[in-house]
Amino acid sequence: MTHDCSFLEALDLEDDQFSVAESRRDAHAADWGAEQRGEGVRPDAVVWPESTADVSAVLAAATDRGVPVTPYAAGTGLEGNAVPADGGISLDLTRMDDVVEYRPDDFQIDVGPGVIGSAVDEYVAPDGLFFPPLPSSGDISTIGGMIATDASGMTTVRYGEVADWVLGLEAVLADGTVIETGSRAIKTSSGYNLTELIVGSEGTLAVVTEATLELAGRPEQIRGGRAIFETLDDAAEAVFEAVRTDVDVARIELVDGLSARMANAYLDADLPDAPMVFLEFHANHGIDEEIALCRTIFEDHDVARFEMSDDDAEMDALWRARRELAYAVASYDPDLESLHPGDVTVPISQYPEIVHETKRLAAEADLLAPCFGHAGDGNLHYSVLVDPDDVAMVERGEELYAAIVERAIEMGGTATGEHGVGQGKREYLEAEHGAGAVETMRRIKRALDPTGTLNPGKVFPETARGERVREDSALEATETERPHSDR
Amino acid sequence: MTHDCSFLEALDLEDDQFSVAESRRDAHAADWGAEQRGEGVRPDAVVWPESTADVSAVLAAATDRGVPVTPYAAGTGLEGNAVPADGGISLDLTRMDDVVEYRPDDFQIDVGPGVIGSAVDEYVAPDGLFFPPLPSSGDISTIGGMIATDASGMTTVRYGEVADWVLGLEAVLADGTVIETGSRAIKTSSGYNLTELIVGSEGTLAVVTEATLELAGRPEQIRGGRAIFETLDDAAEAVFEAVRTDVDVARIELVDGLSARMANAYLDADLPDAPMVFLEFHANHGIDEEIALCRTIFEDHDVARFEMSDDDAEMDALWRARRELAYAVASYDPDLESLHPGDVTVPISQYPEIVHETKRLAAEADLLAPCFGHAGDGNLHYSVLVDPDDVAMVERGEELYAAIVERAIEMGGTATGEHGVGQGKREYLEAEHGAGAVETMRRIKRALDPTGTLNPGKVFPETARGERVREDSALEATETERPHSDR
Numbered sequence: 020m021t022h023d024c025s026f027l028e029a030l031d032l033e034d035d036q037f038s039v040a041e042s043r044r045d046a047h048a049a050d051w052g053a054e055q056r057g058e059g060v061r062p063d064a065v066v067w068p069e070s071t072a073d074v075s076a077v078l079a080a081a082t083d084r085g086v087p088v089t090p091y092a093a094g095t096g097l098e099g100n101a102v103p104a105d106g107g108i109s110l111d112l113t114r115m116d117d118v119v120e121y122r123p124d125d126f127q128i129d130v131g132p133g134v135i136g137s138a139v140d141e142y143v144a145p146d147g148l149f150f151p152p153l154p155s156s157g158d159i160s161t162i163g164g165m166i167a168t169d170a171s172g173m174t175t176v177r178y179g180e181v182a183d184w185v186l187g188l189e190a191v192l193a194d195g196t197v198i199e200t201g202s203r204a205i206k207t208s209s210g211y212n213l214t215e216l217i218v219g220s221e222g223t224l225a226v227v228t229e230a231t232l233e234l235a236g237r238p239e240q241i242r243g244g245r246a247i248f249e250t251l252d253d254a255a256e257a258v259f260e261a262v263r264t265d266v267d268v269a270r271i272e273l274v275d276g277l278s279a280r281m282a283n284a285y286l287d288a289d290l291p292d293a294p295m296v297f298l299e300f301h302a303n304h305g306i307d308e309e310i311a312l313c314r315t316i317f318e319d320h321d322v323a324r325f326e327m328s329d330d331d332a333e334m335d336a337l338w339r340a341r342r343e344l345a346y347a348v349a350s351y352d353p354d355l356e357s358l359h360p361g362d363v364t365v366p367i368s369q370y371p372e373i374v375h376e377t378k379r380l381a382a383e384a385d386l387l388a389p390c391f392g393h394a395g396d397g398n399l400h401y402s403v404l405v406d407p408d409d410v411a412m413v414e415r416g417e418e419l420y421a422a423i424v425e426r427a428i429e430m431g432g433t434a435t436g437e438h439g440v441g442q443g444k445r446e447y448l449e450a451e452h453g454a455g456a457v458e459t460m461r462r463i464k465r466a467l468d469p470t471g472t473l474n475p476g477k478v479f480p481e482t483a484r485g486e487r488v489r490e491d492s493a494l495e496a497t498e499t500e501r502p503h504s505d506r
Numbered sequence: 507m508t509h510d511c512s513f514l515e516a517l518d519l520e521d522d523q524f525s526v527a528e529s530r531r532d533a534h535a536a537d538w539g540a541e542q543r544g545e546g547v548r549p550d551a552v553v554w555p556e557s558t559a560d561v562s563a564v565l566a567a568a569t570d571r572g573v574p575v576t577p578y579a580a581g582t583g584l585e586g587n588a589v590p591a592d593g594g595i596s597l598d599l600t601r602m603d604d605v606v607e608y609r610p611d612d613f614q615i616d617v618g619p620g621v622i623g624s625a626v627d628e629y630v631a632p633d634g635l636f637f638p639p640l641p642s643s644g645d646i647s648t649i650g651g652m653i654a655t656d657a658s659g660m661t662t663v664r665y666g667e668v669a670d671w672v673l674g675l676e677a678v679l680a681d682g683t684v685i686e687t688g689s690r691a692i693k694t695s696s697g698y699n700l701t702e703l704i705v706g707s708e709g710t711l712a713v714v715t716e717a718t719l720e721l722a723g724r725p726e727q728i729r730g731g732r733a734i735f736e737t738l739d740d741a742a743e744a745v746f747e748a749v750r751t752d753v754d755v756a757r758i759e760l761v762d763g764l765s766a767r768m769a770n771a772y773l774d775a776d777l778p779d780a781p782m783v784f785l786e787f788h789a790n791h792g793i794d795e796e797i798a799l800c801r802t803i804f805e806d807h808d809v810a811r812f813e814m815s816d817d818d819a820e821m822d823a824l825w826r827a828r829r830e831l832a833y834a835v836a837s838y839d840p841d842l843e844s845l846h847p848g849d850v851t852v853p854i855s856q857y858p859e860i861v862h863e864t865k866r867l868a869a870e871a872d873l874l875a876p877c878f879g880h881a882g883d884g885n886l887h888y889s890v891l892v893d894p895d896d897v898a899m900v901e902r903g904e905e906l907y908a909a910i911v912e913r914a915i916e917m918g919g920t921a922t923g924e925h926g927v928g929q930g931k932r933e934y935l936e937a938e939h940g941a942g943a944v945e946t947m948r949r950i951k952r953a954l955d956p957t958g959t960l961n962p963g964k965v966f967p968e969t970a971r972g973e974r975v976r977e978d979s980a981l982e983a984t985e986t987e988r989p990h991s992d993r
Contacts, residue, residue, distance in 0.1 A: 122853070122855065124746075124750050124854070124855040125853045125854055125855045126750075127853070168695045169693075169695045169699075170695070171693050171695075175693060180693050180695075182699070182702075183670070192942075192946065196942045196945075196946075197942060198940065198942035198943040198946050199939065199940050199942070199943055200939070200943055202851075202918070202919065202920045202938070203852075203853045203918035203919065204851040204852055204853055204883075204884055204918070204919040204920045204923060205851075205853070205854070205883055205884065206656075206658050206662060206667050206851055206883050206885070206920075206923050206924065207851060207920035207922070207923060208655045208656045208657070208658075208667075208706050208920075208922050208923060208924050208925060208926045208927075209920045209921055209922045209926075209927055209931065209934075209935065209938055209939070210706075210927060210935055210938075210939055210943070210944070210947055210965060211703060211706070211707055211711075211947045211950060211951075211965075212656075212669070212702045212703060212705065212706055212707075213943060213946060213947065215669075215699045215702035215703065216698060216699060216702065216703050216950075218699065219695050219697075219698070219699055220698055220699075224698075235752075236752035259611075263611055265722075265723035267790070302791070302792075303754070303792065303795070303796075304789070304791050304792020304795050304796065305789075305790065305791020305792040308790070308791050309790075309791065364689075364691040364692075364693055364694060365690075365691055366609070366612045366614070366690045366691055366692070367611070367612055367692070368609065368611040368612045396691075396692055396693050397691055397692065398693070431689070431690035431691070432689065432690065432691040433689045433691045433693075433694035433695075433696045434696055435694070435695050435696045436691060436693050436694060436695060437693065437695050438695060439695045439696075440695075440696055440697060444696065447696075448696065448697055451689070451696055451697075452686065452687070452696070452697055453685065453686050455679075455683045455684055455685035455686070456685040456686055456687055456697070456700060457697070458683075459679065459683075459685055459700060459954065460697055460698045460700065462953040462954060463698060463703075463950055463953055463954075464698075465953065466949040466950055466952065466953035467946065467949060467950075478697060478698075
C-alpha cells in the first residue's frame with residue numbers, strides 16, 4: 020500500500036529530516052531477520068526526528084491522515100519488528116541519541132532512544148557503573164530498540180531483562196500526546212504501570228522519546244571460562260542443576276555439539292566437537308566458592324573439561340567459540356541458509372527436554388539445526404539450515420521451526436524470549452496467551468491508538484490497522500472522496 | 507448509593523457464599539487506613555467466591571446490572587483501596603487460598619489470591635526457598651492484596667517489589683472474561699505485559715484469581731543489627747552513602763529520634779532517644795566484608811554505636827525498637843491520633859533532604875511527626891499526630907501531611923511507594939504523573955472496564971464510574987426505566 024507523505028513538507032522539519040529517496044527507503048525496508056525472510060516492505064518516506072516535539076508533530080499529522088508510522092533505529096531486530104508491513108513513514112530515531120541527564124548518585128541516566136547500548140556503559144564506566152541487561156547486539160543496537168522488544172541476553176540470568184532496568188519513559192501516543200511514565204523513585208505503587216506496558220510493545224502503543232535507566236555497580240571480580248561435556252543431555256542437565264541449586268552465575272551459555280563443530284571448523288580450533296557450556300561469574304566476595312559449587316555440579320554430570328580464568332585475554336580465548344558462533348553457523352555451508360533466527364524460552368525444568376526435543380525433531384526432519392542459548396533463562400536459539408532452492412527442504416524446515424516453537428509453548432514457555440513478536444511470531448500469540456488475553460491486548464491497542472497508526476501489521480495475528488481498514492471500507496459508502504486515502 | 511444485589515440469589519452460589527447481613531457488611535466497610543479516616547462506605551452485599559467461575563459469574567452479572575464490585579481480602583490496606591466508595595458488592599477473596607501447584611525446580615508456585623503471604627514462605631521453606639518481597643504485614647495480608655498495590659517492604663532494597671516476583675496471573679475482567687497473563691518462562695517478549703499492568707491496579711482493571719509467583723533460595727548467612735547516630739541528618743546521609751556505595755544490604759531501616767523516644771518509652775528500653783538505623787545482611791559468601799564496608803561508611807558519619815549479631819535472639823533484641831514501633835507510636839499519647847498512615851518514596855539522593863524537610867515542616871507546624879522508613883529504597887513513613895477534637899490542629903496536620911507528599915513529588919518521587927493510591931492519594935495522581943499519563947490510564951480503564959464495575963472511586967481523582975454515572979444521566983432523557991438503577 021502506498022501512502023501520500025507530502026504532508027511532511029508542511030511540518031516544521033529541516034530538509035535533512037525527511038526523505039522519499041529510493042536509497043533511504045530501501046535502507047529502512049529490512050532488519051536482520053526480515054532480510055533473511057525477504058519480508059521487508061519499503062516505507063513511503065523516512066523521517067529523522069531530532070526532538071520529542073518532532074515526534075509529536077509527525078505522529079499527530081500522520082494519524083490525521085491515516086498514514087502508518089513504524090519506529091526504526093538500528094535495524095537489528097530479528098522478527099521484522101521495525102520493518103513497515105504497510106508502507107507509510109519509517110520514523111528513524113537514531114538522531115535522538117543524547118544523554119539528557121546523568122545522576123550517578125541515584126544510579127540513573129536519562130537517554131534518548133537512539134543511544135547505542137554500549138555507549139551507556141561507556142558513559143557511566145568512570146563511576147564504576149554499568150547497564151546490566153545489554154543483549155549481545157548491545158554495541159550496535161539502540162536503547163529504544165531494546166525497550167521496544169524488552170530485550171535481554173547473556174547476563175539476564177543474573178541481572179534480569181531490559182524492563183527490569185527501565186524506571187520511566189517519555190513517550191508519544193499516536194495522536195501526538197506526550198506522556199511521562201514511572202518515577203525516579205526506585206519503587207512506586209501510584210497508578211497503572213504504563214512503563215512496563217510500553218516496554219515490549221514494539222512501538223505499537225507509543226514511540227519512546229526518552230528513557231530513565233537504572234544502573235548497577237560493576238562487580239569487583241569477574242571470572243570466565245568454558246566447560247565441555249560428553250553429551251548434550253549431560254550439558255543441559257548440568258545447567259538445570261546449577262540453576263536449581265541457585266549457583267550465582269552471571270552468564271551460562273549452552274552450545275550444542277553441531278554448533279561446536281561449526282565453530283571449531285570456522286576457528287580452526289583444537290577442541291572436541293562436543294557440547295560446551297560457557298560461564299561467567301560476577302561477585303564482590305566469594306567468587307571462588309561459587310565456581311567450586313558449579314564445578315561440583317558439572318562433575319556430577321560427567322563434565323570432561325572445566326576451565327576458568329580471571330585473566331581477560333584467557334577468558335576471551337575460552338569464550339571464542341561462543342563469541343564467533345553466529346559467523347561460524349552462517350559460513351558453515353554456502354549452500355545452506357538459516358530460516359528465521361529467533362528464540363524460544365521455557366521454564367528451566369523443561370530446558371533439558373526442549374534441547375533434547377529440538378535435536379530429535381531435527382534428526383527426524385533430516386535437517387541441520389545447530390542450537391545454543393542463554394541457558395540459565397531456559398532460552399534456546401536454534402537455526403534451521405536449508406537450501407533455499409530446495410522447496411521441499413524449505414518446507415521441512417518451516418515445519419521443524421514451527422514444531423519447536425509449539426513444543427516450547429506446550430512446556431509453558433514462550434514463542435519469543437527476547438526478540439518480540441514482530442511479524443515473525445504473530446501466529447503464535449494466541450496459542451501462547453489464549454484468546455482472552457489477546458483480546459485484552461487488542462482493547463488496549465485500540466484505546467491508545469484507535470486509528471492504528473503505530474506499527475500496523477505487528478504483534479497481533481490480524482492487526483488493529485487491519486480493523487481500521489475495514490472500518491474505512493464501511494465508511495466509503497457515504498464518503499466518496501478522502502484525502503490521503505490509504506488504498 | 508444503594509445497589510440492589512438480589513440478583514446474587516439467582517447465581518450458582520451456596521448460601522454461605524453471600525450475605526447482606528449488617529455485621530458482614532460492616533466488617534467489609536473499612537481497612538486499616540480508612541478506619542482511621544472514617545471513610546468506609548458499607549457494601550450492599552458481601553460475596554465469598556470459591557472459584558474462578560464464581561468470580562466470573564458475579565462480575566458478569568454485576569456488570570450487566572450496573573452494580574460496583576470491590577475486591578477485598580485481609581483489609582490491611584492503608585489508603586482505602588479495598589473499601590467500597592460506592593456500595594455494591596464486596597468480593598471477599600479470602601476463601602480462594604489454595605496452593606494450586608508448586609514447582610520447586612522452577613522456583614515457582616501458583617496460589618490463590620487469598621493465601622496469606624507468610625503461608626507461601628512456610629510452604630516452600632522445606633526446599634530452602636522463600637518469597638522475598640513480603641511486606642511487614644506479610645503474616646496477615648494476602649498475596650492478592652499485595653498484588654493489588656504492588657506491595658513492598660523492608661527487603662525490597664535487595665530483592666525488589668512484589669511485581670518483580672509475579673510471573674503470571676489468572677484474572678477476570680469486568681465482563682466475566684477469564685484471562686491468563688505472563689509465562690512460566692522467566693522471560694518473555696511476547697505481547698503486551700498484562701501482568702505488570704494488572705499488578706498495582708488495585709482491582710480496578712481485573713480481579714486476580716491465581717498468581718504464579720517466583721521464589722528465591724534462602725541465603726545461607728543472615729546477620730542483623732542496629733546503629734545509633736548523633737543526628738538524624740547523619741543517619742540519613744549514612745544510609746544514602748551506603749546505598750550509593752552499593753553495600754549489599756537486605757534491610758536498612760531508618761528511625762528518627764522522636765520515634766526512638768516513643769519506642770524506648772514503650773519498651774522501657776535503656777537506649778538513647780537518638781536516630782537509629784536497623785540493618786540486615788543476607789549472603790552466601792562474604793558477609794563479613796559487606797558488614798565491615800557498611801560500618802566504615804557509618805563511622806564516616808559519626809555513628810555512635812554499631813552492633814551486629816548472627817544469633818537469632820540477639821538480632822531480635824537489637825531490632826526490638828523497630829519491630830514494636832507502630833505500637834509505640836500508637837500508644838504514645840492517648841489524646842493524639844495519627845493522620846493517614848502511608849508513605850512517600852524519593853530517589854535515594856533526595857533521602858536526606860526529605861527526612862530533613864519532614865522534620866522542619868513538622869517543627870514549623872508545631873506538630874509531632876515521628877518518621878521511619880525502608881530507607882534504602884528512599885522510602886519514608888511518617889505519622890502526623892493530632893488531637894482529633896482540636897479542629898485547628900487537625901487542619902494543621904492535614905496541611906503538614908500534604909506538604910510532605912508534595913515535597914516528595916517535587917523531588918522526583920512518588921506519593922505512594924507501596925500502599926497504592928486507593929482513596930487516600932487520588933488527588934496527587936496528576937501532580938505525580940501529569941495529565942497525559944493519567945488520561946492514558948483512564949483510556950485503559952475504560953477499554954477494560956467500560957461500565958466502571960471494578961472498584962469505582964479509586965486511583966483516579968474522578969473515577970471511570972463517576973463518568974459512567976454522567977453518561978447514564980445523559981441516557982435518562984430517552985430511557986426512563988432501567989432495572990437495577992444505581993441512583
